[in-house]
Amino acid sequence: METKDITFRTRKWVRPEDLNANGTLFGGSLLKWIDEEAAIYAILQLGNGRAVTKYISEINFVSSAVQGDLIEMGLTATRFGRTSLTMRAEVRNMITRQSILTIEEIVFVNLSTTGKPEPHGYTEITYDRDRIPTHHLTETLQQD
Ligand SMILES: CC(C)(COP(=O)(O)OP(=O)(O)OC[C@H]1O[C@@H](n2cnc3c(N)ncnc32)[C@H](O)[C@@H]1OP(=O)(O)O)[C@@H](O)C(=O)NCCC(=O)NCCS
Numbered sequence: 001m002e003t004k005d006i007t008f009r010t011r012k013w014v015r016p017e018d019l020n021a022n023g024t025l026f027g028g029s030l031l032k033w034i035d036e037e038a039a040i041y042a043i044l045q046l047g048n049g050r051a052v053t054k055y056i057s058e059i060n061f062v063s064s065a066v067q068g069d070l071i072e073m074g075l076t077a078t079r080f081g082r083t084s085l086t087m088r089a090e091v092r093n094m095i096t097r098q099s100i101l102t103i104e105e106i107v108f109v110n111l112s113t114t115g116k117p118e119p120h121g122y123t124e125i126t127y128d129r130d131r132i133p134t135h136h137l138t139e140t141l142q143q144d
Contacts, residue, residue, distance in 0.1 A: 006074035006090050010037055014069045024064040025071075030101055031059070034073060034089050041075045042085050042108035046120045047131035050111040054084065057105035063098055070094040075106075077125045083110050083117035 079086035112118035
């Protein structure tokens with residue numbers, strides 16, 4: 001899959017607390033950000049706040065980032081399964097577009113209220129906000 005298929009959404013400013021002992025971006029911080037980004041992506045694609053990380057494939061730390069770098073994270077859905085959603089992730093330098101990390105497969109599973117895998121019924125990416133979980137919509141109505 002090409003980078004052009006990915007929409008880069010979240011941007012981060014690499015700060016001192018995000019660094020490892022070598023003074024470059026700590027891989028654990030990056031994975032935490034990507035997992036959260038994937039969770040939000042899955043929730044908006046599957047219309048369900050109960051979506052959990054099931055599997056993360058090989059992670060390629062392509063190049064490092066340093067303090068002060070502006071980086072951006074992108075995801076795209078590559079496969080809609082019966083209960084699962086597979087995504088591809090890339091993180092890159094916002095300015096130079098140098099790739100920092102790629103993950104071919106991040107699989108999230110759609111869960112029922114009892115925590116069991118549940119069919120989500122979707123087969124294609126939505127680019128609209130038409131699958132927002134109902135409890136978020138209820139919150140919006142209460143604020144209006
Ligand atoms: C998510 C969970 C309920 C799934 O249970 P399970 O018994 O593996 O469920 P299933 O075998 O029915 O698989 C569910 C889906 O995951 C997919 N899947 C299961 N194992 C997989 C693997 N190793 N790699 C990729 N996909 C996998 C299946 O193909 C299936 O997808 P499909 O319905 O689209 O075909 C269970 O594994 C779990 O609770 N895991 C912990 C999740 C969690 O807490 N994550 C947060 C990080 S700790």
